[in-house]
Amino acid sequence: MAILGVNIDHVATVREARKTNEPDPVWAAALAELGGADGITIHLREDRRHIKERDLRILKESVAVPINLELACADDVLRIACETLPHQATLVPERREEVTTEGGLDVAGSRGKIGDAIRRLKDAGIFVSLFLDPDPKQLDAGIELGANAIELHTGPYAHATLRHHAQQTAATLLTLQHAGQKVRSAGIALDAGHGLTYRNVKPIAAIEGMRELNIGHSIIARAIMVGLEQAVRDMKRLIS
Ligand code: PXP
Numbered sequence: 376m377a378i379l380g381v382n383i384d385h386v387a388t389v390r391e392a393r394k395t396n397e398p399d400p401v402w403a404a405a406l407a408e409l410g411g412a413d414g415i416t417i418h419l420r421e422d423r424r425h426i427k428e429r430d431l432r433i434l435k436e437s438v439a440v441p442i443n444l445e446l447a448c449a450d451d452v453l454r455i456a457c458e459t460l461p462h463q464a465t466l467v468p469e470r471r472e473e474v475t476t477e478g479g480l481d482v483a484g485s486r487g488k489i490g491d492a493i494r495r496l497k498d499a500g501i502f503v504s505l506f507l508d509p510d511p512k513q514l515d516a517g518i519e520l521g522a523n524a525i526e527l528h529t530g531p532y533a534h535a536t537l538r539h540h541a542q543q544t545a546a547t548l549l550t551l552q553h554a555g556q557k558v559r560s561a562g563i564a565l566d567a568g569h570g571l572t573y574r575n576v577k578p579i580a581a582i583e584g585m586r587e588l589n590i591g592h593s594i595i596a597r598a599i600m601v602g603l604e605q606a607v608r609d610m611k612r613l614i615s
Pocket of ligand 1: 384526568570590592
């Protein structure tokens with residue numbers, strides 16, 4: 376059964392809407408743990424638009440489950456990761472004007488920079504994952520560079536399910552299943568995330584060898600209605 380990493384960036388987004396001190400992502404992490412989260416995921420963006428260094432520091436001290444830090448291949452965040460030592464770091468592409476991460480990393484097109492980042496994180500003892508589109512060229516490059524895990528970008532699948540587009544849903548799911556096979560046969564961990572919801576998560580959780588799903592927006596959206604512990608419990612039940 377896949378495990379669940381709960382992304383709590385959106386809690387910090389609400390806090391930053393007022394530039395105040397609530398809601399605190401540290402509280403959210405505790406409640407997510409109580410609901411059964413297997414990991415806590417946060418993205419320390421270069422513009423610090425939601426999660427701040429303070430959050431990472433306190434979460435590292437207070438959270439009992441592993442922390443997965445998403446970050447770009449940029450010197451300052453790599454340095455912070457190597458100093459804070461989260462259990463896992465996931466390298467993601469980042470553009471300032473984007474609303475959320477759009478597309479996977481272009482590992483095939485920037486092997487040097489990404490290879491250096493992987494080495495730096497691994498040398499610090501951090502488990503390194505790459506957020507990639509389910510594109511064989513990108514997967515091969517990521518595998519060659521020695522990532523410990525690959526997180527498949529489920530965005531296009533999620534988008535197809537939202538639009539109730541059956542053909543596109545089936546096609547994007549098949550692409551993810553093939554990509555999953557490739558990652559598994561390379562002997563590295565298989566993760567997935569982006570745009571997953573209570574309605575579309577089951578086929579992704581059922582991909583053979585799926586280790587971890589990283590889910591944020593849908594869980595926090597439900598938490599506004601039912602509370603975070605309950606929202607995490609509901610998602611865990613669907614994944615299993
Ligand atoms: N995985 C990665 C690499 C992401 O960047 C994000 C968004 O922060 C997620 C998973 C979670 O996506 P969502 O909030 O759509 O569940």
